[in-house]
Structures are given as structure tokens and as C-alpha cells.
Amino acid sequence: MKCLRVEANQWFKRLTLIPNRTQVILGLGAGIHVLEFAKQTEGPIFVIDPRRPLVAEFFSRQEFNPVTQPEFRRIHAGSYEQILPLLEGRRFQVQQYRPCWNSFTEDFITILDSLNLRHPTTASAKHSIEQMPPYDLVSLSAIKSTDDKILLLQELIQ
């Protein structure tokens, strides 16, 4: 247990957290790193893992700081439609908890790419194209960005 805590602590220290972002932890594992994360941050946390339903259930029942209460979701790789409503309208940052990705790396990477809108073949891409506003844009990053200023910013950083 102590060993897991040390590992969780080291993992947290390596992270770069962007202010004012909803934090999404990809990978539940034994959940110690989630406790560590909740202890050291403020704001809502989402934890996504395609496996471990029992651990997820256990953690859902734990009492956390009401602000940082982590919300758990069990999502299968590629099922982007499940993730989208969860994070709709939020500015979020995905943190990878790689120690628990063993044997499921591909699934986790697919979820990571879907969350970050960087998977070209999953539902996220289809969703992006469907949602694309009627502008002459070739970038998927225009999704949800109908605001002129955001579009301008997109041009600007390219």
C-alpha cells in the first residue's frame, strides 16, 4: 500500500496542471493516485476507465471533498458518444495514469485520442465533421467553436 502511495505521489508530481481546467484522469487502477490527486487539487475530477467496475463502484461511495468529488465513468474504447455528454462545454485536461494501462494500452490510447479529438477514425472525428460550422475550415478544431473570435484565434495560431 505504501509503495502504491509513493508511486501515486511521484505520478502527481510529474503532472503539469493547466489552471481552470476540469481534470480527467484516464486509468483507475487501484485508485490510490485518484485519492492523491483529490487531496492536492481543487475542482471537479472525472475518472475514466474501461475496466474495473468493482473498484469504480467502491470509489464512487467514498467521501471526498464535495468540490473535488471524483466522478467515475466506465467507458469502452471508441464509445465516444458516452464521453461527449460528460464533458460537453467543459475545458478539460486529460491526465494519463499509465501504470494501470498494461495489456490495455491500445484501448486507453483510443480513449485518450477520442477525448482530445485527435483520433481520426473514431466517432469523435465523425462527430467533429457533423458539428463543423459552415466556414471554410479544414481543421477539426472548429467544432463547438462557432464564435468568430475563436475561429480567428484558430487562424492565428496556425
Add this chain to the structure above:
Amino acid sequence: MRIVLLSMLRIGDTMMHLEIVEGLKQKFPDADIEFIINDEFSQLIPLLSRQVSRVHLFPRTKAQLLIKSRTSHLEEPIWILNDWLTEVQSSEIDLVINLTHTRVSGYLMGLLSAKNKIGLVIGNGKTQLIGNEWLRYLNEHFASGFRSQFHYIDVLSQICEIEVRRKAAEIRNSRRIFIQPLTSDAKKNWALSKWKTLFTELCLALPEYSIKVLASPAEFSLLHGLFHEEELAVLSLDEAAEALQSAELLISGDTSLVHLATQTRTRTLMIALGSSDSIKTGPYLDGSVVISARAECRPCDHTKPCFQPSHLCGQSITVDQILTLAKSYLKTDSKNSFNLQGGSDLHGQETRKPLRDPSQEARNCL
């Protein structure tokens, strides 16, 4: 009154923009003047903070890195830029001036809300030049490959409708000389072997002087093999500014240090090679000297590499010429008495006429 200046080119340009800050302070003595610069030049903050109220770092590099990073959300760069814009606009901006005239700065002008704007603005499907006719002059003459009759600062001061006075170099007796051999562009570099010979010859000819070769921390590895460690002064920009304040002379290629020396009123001998155009962006300091090679291809396009089989302009200036010039320059006790003793055969020593009657010149020019 809050004035925001967009200075989104390179360090040397931002150094030149400090002259505009001075002019604006005279016109608007109560104004809070702020700079927006690119985040890759964060090392400028200590220097600029002495003259302006605030320096905002436009997160351009950060956004570009995030765009490429698979582990960050595709929209993260946009979120970051939005956050940054919100912070910059936390209080009302009275006047925003685009001193840069690039696409990025134009878009940013379009995004910033301000009571008044001057300069290139791109937004809502339109590209506009807001201000007087000098903006058109800047656009037409300061693009790469075009010549100008006026210095960049003179044109900017006309655009901002302020008075900027060219300062005079201070004649000092500190017995300290700095040499800055490397520029940001290989075309503008004089051969390192020539700099080494010049350094050695200067040390022999002027034993009473302390002569050091300036290098940024990034340049150290390039110069370390050629110069001994004790001959090098590895300084940050801020430290270089302090060092130049007491220097008698700076000998340099076309670098940001030349413009820093203008701020510290240090006499400068600049070697203009490649794309360096001293009429446009030479040292804005009376009493400084520019030695310009007379190669027919000069000044060349700064965006392209040298197309000649060898670096003709660099080869046309000899160590002896610079040495003779430096020695005779140091002997002068007034900026007006300097002449090219023994150096009059130098290729195309350029002299710049300060803009005496800009409005008259403008009528002829526009």
C-alpha cells in the same frame, strides 16, 4: 490612460520600439504603457519593465506546441489564447498600436477591444490599415526586398504622430570594448576567423583596453573553441545592457545588441552584411557608424539563404579596415569630429540622414 503596443517581431525590433515608448510618454505623460511580445522572448521582461508598466507574453510558442501534442486537447491552444485575451482585456484599453505588421499581429489587433486602434487590423473578413498614410509606406517599403528612404523608427513615429529624437552617443573613457560576433542569421555574420583576428589585433593595438567578446548563453558553445574562456563575457540581455552602459565601444554585426547599445547610448560600429539594411534598421544613434559591404546583391532577402557561391559581402570587408576604423573612432572626442582616417576606402560606409522634416518628406514620398 492605457496604451498597449504590439511588438511581435524579434528582440532587436522590440528594442527599437522602446524609442516609440519614449515618444508616447512625452505625448501622454500620464499613460500606462504596456507591451505585448511573443512568449519566446520572455527574457526581455526585466529590460522592458524598466520602461513600461506591464509586459504581456503572447502564448504563441505554447499554443504551437500544444497543437502538435497528441496528449493535449485539440482545442487547448484556443482555450489558452482565450484565457490570455481575457486577462489582457481585464481593464479597458484606450489605445492599441500595432508596431509589427505581421498576420499574427493583425489578427490579434482584430481580437483586442480598444477605444482606438492604430496599425494593421485583420478581422471580420477585412484587412484594414487604421491610421495615417505612413502605414501604407511601412507596408510597401518594409517588406523584404524593398528599400526605404527612412529609418523604421522614423516611420513608426510618424504613424503614431509622436516626436522621437535621435539620441547622441556618449563619449566615454572607460577603456572597455565589447565585440558581438554572432547574429541571428548566417548571411549577416562576418567570418568568425576574421572576428578572432580583429580581437587579437585590437588587444595588441590597445593594451590599455579591456576587450571582451559578448556571447549569449546559447552562443557560448559556438565561440568557446575559438576564444579563451576569459576572453568571453557570457551575459543575459539584461546583464549585457548593464555592461554596455559603461562601455566605450561596441563592435557588432546587425544584432539586437546594436539596438540595446542605442538605449545605453554606447558608440557602435556595426558591420552590415547580407540582408542587413542600415537605412531601415541601423543603430538609431548619432555618432554610431555602419560599415556596409558593397556587394550588388545587398541587402538580400532576409527569408532566403545567400545564393552566391561564396559570402561576397562578408569577404569584401577586411580586418585591417575595421581595425583602422575602430582605432580612429576611439580617438575622436566628439561625435561630429569623426572621420574615416585611413578608412575612407571602405566599401560603402553608409550615412543616414535623420528625418528633418517628415511631413515635407512624406509629401514627396507618398
